[in-house]
Amino acid sequence: MAYVATRGGERAIDQSERLYRAELGQIDAARVAEIRLALPMLIDRVMGEASLYEPDLAALALAQAGGDLYEAVLLLRAWRTTQPRLTIAEPVLQDQLFTHRRISAAFKDIPGGQILGPSLDYAHRLLATGVLQGQPYMPTPVDPAATPAPAHQPSLAAWQKAQGLVADPARTEVAPDDIPDLTREPLLFPAQRAHTLQSLARADTGGMLALGYSAMRGYGNAHPTVNELRLAEAEVRVRHPRGTVFSAGRVKVSQAEVTSKGKSGLLELGFCATLGWNEVKVISGATLDLNAPGAAKGSPVEEEFFLYHTEPVEASGFCIHFKLPHYVTFQSSLDALRGAKTATPTQPEKVPA
Amino acid sequence: MFDQGEDPAQPFDHARLLDVLARADSDRLAALAEGVLASLGPVEVVQSRTGLVMLPMRDTVQGTDFHLGEVLMAEAHIRAAGTEGYGMIVGRDLTRAMAMAVVDAAASLGQTPEIRAFLHREAAEQAATDTARLREVEATRVDMETF
Numbered sequence A: 001m002a003y004v005a006t007r008g009g010e011r012a013i014d015q016s017e018r019l020y021r022a023e024l025g026q027i028d029a030a031r032v033a034e035i036r037l038a039l040p041m042l043i044d045r046v047m048g049e050a051s052l053y054e055p056d057l058a059a060l061a062l063a064q065a066g067g068d069l070y071e072a073v074l075l076l077r078a079w080r081t082t083q084p085r086l087t088i089a090e091p092v093l094q095d096q097l098f099t100h101r102r103i104s105a106a107f108k109d110i111p112g113g114q115i116l117g118p119s120l121d122y123a124h125r126l127l128a129t130g131v132l133q134g135q136p137y138m139p140t141p142v143d144p145a146a147t148p149a150p151a152h153q154p155s156l157a158a159w160q161k162a163q164g165l166v167a168d169p170a171r172t173e174v175a176p177d178d179i180p181d182l183t184r185e186p187l188l189f190p191a192q193r194a195h196t197l198q199s200l201a202r203a204d205t206g207g208m209l210a211l212g213y214s215a216m217r218g219y220g221n222a223h224p225t226v227n228e229l230r231l232a233e234a235e236v237r238v239r240h241p242r243g244t245v246f247s248a249g250r251v252k253v254s255q256a257e258v259t260s261k262g263k264s265g266l267l268e269l270g271f272c273a274t275l276g277w278n279e280v281k282v283i284s285g286a287t288l289d290l291n292a293p294g295a296a297k298g299s300p301v302e303e304e305f306f307l308y309h310t311e312p313v314e315a316s317g318f319c320i321h322f323k324l325p326h327y328v329t330f331q332s333s334l335d336a337l338r339g340a341k342t343a344t345p346t347q348p349e350k351v352p353a
Numbered sequence B: 001m002f003d004q005g006e007d008p009a010q011p012f013d014h015a016r017l018l019d020v021l022a023r024a025d026s027d028r029l030a031a032l033a034e035g036v037l038a039s040l041g042p043v044e045v046v047q048s049r050t051g052l053v054m055l056p057m058r059d060t061v062q063g064t065d066f067h068l069g070e071v072l073m074a075e076a077h078i079r080a081a082g083t084e085g086y087g088m089i090v091g092r093d094l095t096r097a098m099a100m101a102v103v104d105a106a107a108s109l110g111q112t113p114e115i116r117a118f119l120h121r122e123a124a125e126q127a128a129t130d131t132a133r134l135r136e137v138e139a140t141r142v143d144m145e146t147f
Helices: A008-022 A029-037 A040-048 A053-063 A069-080 A129-133 A155-161 A194-201 A205-219 A281-291 A303-309 A313-323 A327-343 B014-023 B026-040 B095-107 B113-138
Strands: A085-088 A098-103 A225-239 A244-261 A265-274 B045-059 B065-080 B085-090
Touching: A008 B113, A040 A053, A040 A069, A040 A194, A040 A265, A053 A069, A053 A313, A069 A194, A069 A313, A085 B065, A098 B113, A129 B026, A155 A225, A194 A265, A194 A281, A194 A303, A194 B026, A194 B065, A205 A281, A205 A303, A225 A281, A225 B045, A225 B065, A244 A281, A244 B014, A244 B045, A244 B065, A265 A281, A265 B065, B014 B095, B014 B113, B026 B095, B045 B095, B065 B095, B085 B095, B095 B113
Parallel strands: A085 B045, A244 B085
Antiparallel strands: A098 A225, A225 A244, A244 A265, B045 B065, B065 B085
16 A cells, blocks of 8 residues: 555646635625624624634635635634734733623622623514615614713622632732743643633634533533623733833623532632623633533543534634545555455354354 | 823823823824924834734633733834834724824823823713713613512
8 A cells, every 4th residue: 555646636726716716706995894894793703713803804804715704714813823922911800891791690689780781682583674675774773871881890700709609719820921822832631721711712603602502401510500791892901111001902802601509519600701792602611611620531511522622723624624635545445445345255144042 | 091181281191191092093193193203303113013912811710811812903113302102002003003102202202282182182082982882881781670
């Protein structure tokens, strides 16, 4: 058995790419701007999974990939490698988030109150078919309250820790430069918590939902209730050469804690956050985090299982690589199959004595 | 954050000045930078580039700092008139970052009435934008009744 070198297909490859791109037509700044304006949720999802916050580039990636999310994420992850790392910002703290939405399903009267923010949670899901008949859909504007909501909301988990409802483990201060970083080191198991949470922040929304949902349906150890869900903007706080720390602008982030009653008699919490607003992702991720301690090897809520299988570029790349020529491997399987057939003549079935 | 910028007699501290410049309206910031540029004389551009800033977040369960992801930012760093100026903004607009650096350098030589008026106007506008949004957010507060 030897490798067989083949050539050919160059023209077919070239024309195949042309055929794909021809269907997408001309991509211009107007198309990118329209995608950015019309599809903010999709832009957020792509930025989160790409782990790169830049809405224009995300819109461009979507335009170029024709909406194929995995292609778009791959384009952005690849483009990211052309850029230098300028610095590491100050850590974002929950009670410093400019909060647009903040709810708890577990506690009715949370300090700071329940603020629905922008949400379709209680909306009727009706398709506005009139739009196709030429009647534009105009949303009804919000009636603003007389007084503004506080920009920052207290941390529910901090309150729960103070009340003795949730364990409050001592934390060790880590300099931003020393925070473990998956873009520079491999994911090893058992994973450091910083790696787990970074990996969840970059993970594939659909994959996380599938695995998180399996835990919600009962294939996990703990049933989740949303302790706190936030959609917010985080200040990107960086350092001036003279040492002054300032905010260089805001980025959208989402964050969820889910809870269940633990064996210790305390409430246990799972956590997940990501760039962009993506509620399904952070609730699923927090459910996986809640269920991970003590999970059986090979179970969907075991961290190696869910972190490896929700990495969008690796998973989609592995899946689509099966389309590439495997003639040698497959030929060898075929040879083995044929060999086995020749070596073992068909025998009549024996009846046990 | 919302109570500053009221008293035009008060100079802005450096952090507040940078906060306001980073969120300032592009066109007005560029116009101000054009205006103050002459006072700086020859300018040495130390850095003008886009790049990535890693954004860490603190987990609320165990207090672990972890990386949320990278933000594409524009950075400008200049030296002029014996001082330096620095601009960094979310996004990839190098002109805006450079305008911020120019105004930062000029302000470090003294917050002229022109610069101060600009900062007050921008700060007021930014606060108004936030307040308008937060009034909409407040409208979604749930007033729950228990039967």
